[in-house]
Amino acid sequence: MTVTRPEGRPILSLTPVAREGVRHGSRSYLTCLFKCGNACDHAEPNQTETGHVRDEIAKAIARRSVLRGTAVGAGALVLSGVAGGSTLAAAATAPLAAAGPGGPLARLNFQPVAPNRRDAVVLPNGFDHNVIIRWGDPVVAGAPAFSPYDLTLDVVKKTFGYNNDYVSVVPLDDQRALMTVNHEYDDPELMYPAGRYTQEEIAWFGIYSHGLSVVTIKRGQVAGSWFREKNLAAAPKNRRINADTKFHVTGPAAGHALLQTTKDPSGTRIKGTLNNCAGGTTPWGTVLSGEENFNQYFNTEGTVPAGPTLASGTPLATAYSRYGIAKSGSDPRKWYTVDDRFDLEAEPNEPHRFGWIVEVDPTNPNESPKKHSMLGRFKHEGACVTIAPNGKAVAYSGDDERGDYMYKFVSADLFDGRGTNAARKHNKTLLTKGTLYVAKLTGNDSGAITAPYDGTGEWIPLTSDTQSFVPGMTVEEVLVFTRHAADLVAPTKMDRPEDIEVNPVNKKVYVALTNNSNRGTSYPADEANPVTLSGTRTSPAAPLVNQSGNRNGYVLEMTPDADDHAKDTFTWDLLLVCGDPESPETYFAGYDKSKVSRISCPDNVTFDSLGNLWIATDGAPTPMGQNDGLFRVPVAGPERGHVKAFLSVPKGAECCGPLIYDDDQSLFFAPQHPGEISGATFDAPASTWPHTNDYPRPSVCVAYRQR
DSSP states (O other): OOOEOOOEHHHHHOOOOOOOOOOSSSSSSHHHHHHHHHHGGSSSOOOOOBBBHHHHHHHHHHHHHHOSSSOOOTTOOOTTTOOOOSSSHHHHTTTOSSSSOOHHHHHEEEHHHOOOOOOEEEEEEEETEEEEEEEOOOOOOTTTOTTTSOOOOOHHHHHHSSSOEEEEEESSSSSSSEEEEEEOOOOOHHHHHTTTTTOOOOOOHHHHHOOOEEEEEEHHHHHHHHEEEEEOGGGGTTTOOOOTEEEEEESSSTTTTGGGOSTTTTOOOEEEOEEEEEEOOOSOOOOOEOOOOOGGBOOSSOOOOOOOSSSTTTHHHHHHHHOOOOSSSSOOGGGGTTTTTGGGTTTTTTTGGGOOOOOEEEEEEEEEOOOEGGSSSBBBOEEEEOOTTTTTEEEEEBSEEEEEEEEEEEEEEOOOOOOOOHHHHTTTTTTEEEEEEEEEEEEOOOOSSOOOOOOOEEEEEEESSSOOSSSOHHHHHHHHHHHHHTTTTOOOOOOEEEEEEEEETOOOOEEOOOOTTTSSOOOOOTTSSSSSSTTTTTTTSSSSOOSBBBOOOOOEEEGGGGGGGTTSSEEEEEEOOOOOOTTTTTTEOOOOGGGGGGGGOOEEEEEOOOOEEEESSOEEEEGOOOOEEEEEEEETTTTTTTOOEEEOOOTTEEEEEEETTTTTTEEEEESSTTOTTTOOOOOSOSTTTTTTTTSSSEEEEEEEOOO
8 A cells, every 4th residue: 555645755565675594693684674774784884993892802812822821722712710820810719799698590500591492481490480561562551452453553652662672670669660661673574464554554653662661560479570560550650651752851962953953943852762772770760771773763865964063074974974874765664754853854953862871760750751962972772870989970881883982971960879859859960960981992911910901991081061072072062973072082992882781799890792793804713823803813822712703792891990980990801702612712701611501692781689790692693503592600709701591582582681680589581573583574473472472572571480
């Protein structure tokens, strides 16, 4: 069916998606297309000559190899934590002080889940799980009945959106809590029966399937279990945040000309939030959400405005390009054909209104959520807030793009920990003023063991709320075009820095560098022909680090100077080089590789009360023969680096969430896009999980120990 817009522009029926195979060795074509707009098929937006993390890691590895004094066989990666009597071994096996009682998820010696391709959630013996909420379940009172065969916009606006990434739980009382969930993206191929809806209808459904949901949950009879409150009259704080929701812009960029549009000449009120990926729960009980791959939703049928718009004279077209926004006819959603705000010719500033950190107060459904300009604009994976010893709030965030950077924000004002309403009101302003930084890493190639770390780092200031530290750019321009500003101060390029979280026990920062399969050169894996991270041939004394770019990802461990997150210096170690333990380049903090689970593409992380690191994965390569899942990793003591698979998610799904809650009794996790496998459609699904219908439904779950 073809319909027509009021001004005469035709709307085409849904264009079938080319059903290609696995992309880049891991994700399916469908995931690449709808999640990030096939970002890896395009050149890295960052074309600067600044240094890359691969080279800094290679320095440390080469140094370790030399210090060993003997040739290292392929795969014998020498880094901190390797046994052998050095100070590094002592640091790696130091006892970990417990911050809490250490419930079953923290202490239990479970049998790891074996690699599998099942269309199910698989847990260790002794554990169970239940589904809390699924795509299409009612969120607010008056939500119509859901059926993908008979959708209306009213249904989509009031029910649980498509896909579910970050999960936050804020307690209401002893028996109830508020769960806030991101809805990252839609996939029309899996959501709708063929020929059932027009392109116009599918576009509107997709726009409103994004956003967030706030859902009241209550304890089950089994300790650790939770269920959705189905009596919506008893859940007045439930909320569906969608394209109708007005967001208030805070910080110096609020009201700036770069944020002004035809429908919002004030530049302070933004409708909706897009591609919300990970997030964070603040010490004051609000929820942060990162707007990630927002660039893919914008298109133009005309001429891209040329600018210039920056004080430095950078044309607007160049600014678009640095954020991966380009004139293109390949956008499968074609939202710009139903709403002019997604048409760059009509609204050239609309992309500047996305790419922010969003803050939502789940306890106050009448309060407008915020977009915080002080935390910068880029492809935020999420944001984690901790309180520094001096009382300032510190927020870490990664720019999830190949070759982009890590950032930190330090508040100008101090956290008020009194727990009063007035204190909470004050704390909700902490992200509006302060200083934004970008990270620069340097590998330790000193030639001698002078400290138990692989490198050092510094946080380079970009701007405060009153003063820009980047020549030629104003405060507002630094915040709206943060990538441009960072390029000018020579930070370190990273391999898709996703979740960056602070361990509440040891106060270290853990960074998931998911992968970068497009960089590096492949060489045979043999001792006579090793390579460095940058793909350069080296002497046989250096180990093979990666044969094919960074296909399986790393985990960095960062230690702030004096354990103070407000300081501008830190040290770092390479904790994990992920992949198949039998592959020579993998490394697990020096732990015996024959005893660890295979792991690939670390995405999001969380911690239990003992400080164990839990890693959710996204994009396990087909050759590894396993679905994505969740893994527990001690970060200190004799088990440091012992990766153990705790659960796997259904085929085609990525493991999202995750959250350890309720004294280590509850593990919230969120399998999103189940069955998103190339060739799958709604009518010919590759998955039917959670097996309540004949089509897949992204859902939020909780795992717990059986009675």
